Amino acid sequence: MKYTARMPETNVNVTPTSPLREFFVLLSGVIAIIVGIYLLLGLALNIIVPRIPMTFERKMAGPFINSMASVDRSSEKAQTVQKLLDVIQGRYAKLPYTFTVYLQESPRVNAVALPGGNIVVFSGLLEKVESENELAFILAHEMGHYVNRDHLKGLGRVLVFIMISAVLLGPDSSVGNLLAQSLNITEMAFSRNQETLADEFALNALHSTYGHVGGSADFFIKLSKEVNAGLGGHYFSTHPENLKRIAHLKNYSRIHGFAEKLLRNIPAIINKKRPA
Amino acid sequence: MSKRYNLVFDGSIVEGENIEKVKKNTRTADGALILTNIESVPGKKIVEHFGLVSGSTIRAKHIGRDLMASLKNIIGGELKGYTELLNDSRRQAVDRMIDQAQQLGANAIVNIRFSTSSVAQGAAELYAYGTAVRVE
Amino acid sequence: MNDLTIIITLIAIGYIAGTWAEKRHYRSIEKREREFLDLPTVSIKNVNIDDAKVKKAEIVYGGAVISVDYFKRILAGLRNIFGGAVKSYESLIDRARREALLRMKAMAPDATMIINVRIETSTIGRKSHKKSVACLEAFAYGTAIYLEE
Numbered sequence: 001m002k003y004t005a006r007m008p009e010t011n012v013n014v015t016p017t018s019p020l021r022e023f024f025v026l027l028s029g030v031i032a033i034i035v036g037i038y039l040l041l042g043l044a045l046n047i048i049v050p051r052i053p054m055t056f057e058r059k060m061a062g063p064f065i066n067s068m069a070s071v072d073r074s075s076e077k078a079q080t081v082q083k084l085l086d087v088i089q090g091r092y093a094k095l096p097y098t099f100t101v102y103l104q105e106s107p108r109v110n111a112v113a114l115p116g117g118n119i120v121v122f123s124g125l126l127e128k129v130e131s132e133n134e135l136a137f138i139l140a141h142e143m144g145h146y147v148n149r150d151h152l153k154g155l156g157r158v159l160v161f162i163m164i165s166a167v168l169l170g171p172d173s174s175v176g177n178l179l180a181q182s183l184n185i186t187e188m189a190f191s192r193n194q195e196t197l198a199d200e201f202a203l204n205a206l207h208s209t210y211g212h213v214g215g216s217a218d219f220f221i222k223l224s225k226e227v228n229a230g231l232g233g234h235y236f237s238t239h240p241e242n243l244k245r246i247a248h249l250k251n252y253s254r255i256h257g258f259a260e261k262l263l264r265n266i267p268a269i270i271n272k273k274r275p276a
Numbered sequence: 277m278s279k280r281y282n283l284v285f286d287g288s289i290v291e292g293e294n295i296e297k298v299k300k301n302t303r304t305a306d307g308a309l310i311l312t313n314i315e316s317v318p319g320k321k322i323v324e325h326f327g328l329v330s331g332s333t334i335r336a337k338h339i340g341r342d343l344m345a346s347l348k349n350i351i352g353g354e355l356k357g358y359t360e361l362l363n364d365s366r367r368q369a370v371d372r373m374i375d376q377a378q379q380l381g382a383n384a385i386v387n388i389r390f391s392t393s394s395v396a397q398g399a400a401e402l403y404a405y406g407t408a409v410r411v412e
Numbered sequence: 413m414n415d416l417t418i419i420i421t422l423i424a425i426g427y428i429a430g431t432w433a434e435k436r437h438y439r440s441i442e443k444r445e446r447e448f449l450d451l452p453t454v455s456i457k458n459v460n461i462d463d464a465k466v467k468k469a470e471i472v473y474g475g476a477v478i479s480v481d482y483f484k485r486i487l488a489g490l491r492n493i494f495g496g497a498v499k500s501y502e503s504l505i506d507r508a509r510r511e512a513l514l515r516m517k518a519m520a521p522d523a524t525m526i527i528n529v530r531i532e533t534s535t536i537g538r539k540s541h542k543k544s545v546a547c548l549e550a551f552a553y554g555t556a557i558y559l560e561e
Contacts, residue, residue: 001460002324003452003525004381007445012375013332013506015499019487020427022499026490315458327453328529330509334502336488338495387455393533395548396480396488399498401505405531407454 041157049152054096054117057152061116071102071120077269078103081121084132085139092208093143101139109223111138113145115152126270128222131263133215135270137202140209144201150194199245200252207258214260216253217246309374310384310411317384320411326380330405331372334395335365342398362400366390369402382408422482430481434503441510448517452525453554459527465559472526473553474515477536478508480547505533508550520556529554 072078082101089099097117106122113119119142129135145151206213220242253260310317337345341357348355377385388406395401480488484500491498509531520526532551 001322004324004326005449005452006326006380007442007449008329008376008379010379011506012372012379013330014503015497017499019483019500023483023487023490026487026494030490030493315456325452325454325456328455328513330531332502332505332509334498334505336492336495336498339493341495387457389455389530391531391533393535393548395501395505395533395535396485396492396498398492399488399501401501401533403505403531403533405455407456 038157041160042153045153045156049149049156052149052152058098058116061114061118071104073100073102075103077126077272080267080269081126081135081139084136085119085143088136088140088143088205088209092205093140095143095146097146099143111142113142113151115155117146119143128219129266129270130218131215132266133206133210133263134218135266136209137206137216138219140202140205141198143205144198145194147201148194148197150198154194195245196248199249203249203252203256203258207256210261210264212261213249213253213258215263217249220246220249309377309382311370311374311388311406312384312386313388313406315387317386317409317411320384322384322386322409323412324410326377326382326408326410328405329373329376329380329382329385329408330403331369331374331376332401332403333365333368333372334399334401335361336396336399337361362392362402365400366402366404369404373404373406377408380408382410384409384411423486424483426482426484426486430483433481434507437507437511438503441507441514444514444518445510448514448521451517451521451523453513453517453529454525454527455529457528459525459557461557461559466557467560468558470520470556471553472516472519472523472556473551474512474517474519475549475551476508476511476515477547477549478504478511480504505548505550508548509533509552512550512552516552516554520558522558523556524559526554526556 073082078101081103085099085101089095095117099117099119102118102120103126104120104122107124108122109124109128111119111121111125119139121139125138126135129138203213203216206216223242252258310320316322337358341361344357345355373385373388385406385408388404391403393401393403480501484504487500488498491500512531513529516529517526530553532553533548534551535548
């Protein structure tokens with residue numbers, strides 16, 4: 001048996017292909033699917049969410065809130081914030097919710113609207129506020145989210161996406177993480193409109209409560225000065241750029257003839273840090 | 277010859293009209309190359325050899341098939357979609373091996389071995405290799 | 413947002429470095445394959461050689477572990493959604509196998525031939541997807557035959 005030494009002319013086992021092109025084709029396919037699901041989901045949620053009764057929402061949220069061990073609703077500080085919230089609810093908001101304020105020890109400068117009228121305020125935010133009006137605006141802003149029930153819409157979207165991603169790609173897959181990242185961008189774009197509406201609601205609430213809208217922009221002015229502060233980072237990422245936002249607040253007040261008058265001092269307890 | 281070839285190919289016994297189908301689907305069925313998984317080609321003499329030849333493909337199944345398969349996992353039974361996919365891919369691997377053998381000037385491949393491995397999550401690699409020879 | 417930048421950077425690095433490394437590896441493989449072209453490597457056992465002339469016979473083997481670059485991993489992950497041929501992994505596995513065969517041959521450069529060659533492929537460390545290094549091993553083994561001149 002003779003041996004003939006020869007090299008094959010071409011490598012048959014590797015398809016001559018452009019991996020970059022394949023990458024972009026596949027990626028745009030995935031993004032198209034995501035956007036499709038996202039829009040469909042948005043439509044579905046817009047139809048479903050207004051139909052969920054408030055009582056049902058509160059009942060469902062109960063166990064979840066109770067499981068948050070570190071929240072505080074009974075301290076003097078929490079009661080003070082709660083009182084302020086009740087004033088706004090009584091004077092202007094009159095929403096079909098029973099609002100409950102929870103304090104959470106955290107450096108985050110933020111407040112979150114959770115289902116069932118539960119508003120979580122982070123201690124980092126309370127340390128930053130300088131007037132009662134400023135705090136009232138932030139609380140009214142969170143209440144504004146309940147008017148359009150944004151909290152349910154946002155939560156619903158995130159939950160459904162986590163579920164779809166886990167089912168299709170398995171938990172912790174690198175592609176899943178990539179998708180989650182692209183999702184955050186769309187989430188931001190979506191929130192902007194909701195945030196603006198909540199801001200407008202808060203302005204009206206402030207006007208009804210105090211007779212003027214002084215202090216409404218204070219918080220954002222403060223934040224825009226701390227662009228690089230890690231504390232404000234989160235608030236930034238989900239809320240529209242602060243300068244645009246301040247401009248919109250001023251503009252809205254001007255159109256509706258809301259004046260700015262003297263601010264009320266904040267109760268001392270609010271700014272007090274928890275003893276270490 | 278073609279009967280044995282079919283055996284090698286699909287890993288299952290193909291009979292009746294299916295043989296015609298397999299023949300139609302593959303280039304080798306028209307007798308361009310002889311493929312065996314034994315040391316020789318019975319009735320012929322190996323006069324020259326060219327060393328190892330191999331062919332491989334990697335295939336991923338799409339998500340729809342994954343979902344169907346996970347449903348099927350509840351009741352058990354053959355996953356027809358997967359069987360088909362793997363057979364198609366194996367056929368492509370063999371075709372690639374044949375391509376390589378033809379480039380070297382062989383007219384038969386003996387002692388073919390198949391192997392399957394999972395390279396990436398959800399993707400299977402089908403691999404075939406053998407010795408390219410010229411028989412008379 | 414920040415994480416997205418990290419992922420994009422990783423993909424870009426993976427693509428550039430991966431393509432460069434692959435080209436270099438292929439050049440080296442082809443060069444060595446030409447050097448070993450005269451060493452017959454077959455998967456058959458029965459070669460017509462005179463037993464009396466066999467000076468020595470010994471097992472030879474070679475293995476190579478090749479890792480996936482980040483770009484290819486993401487590409488394969490995307491491909492997994494749509495199904496079809498995972499072309500990006502083809503070169504990877506091709507390189508691993510040819511490298512394994514070359515290392516096997518390098519164990520017996522003076523042999524007359526290597527017979528009964530078998531090739532195994534396996535993946536290493538895929539138990540938990542997050543922390544594992546996605547890589548594959550090709551392993552080739554056979555019997556080197558040395559004949560008297």
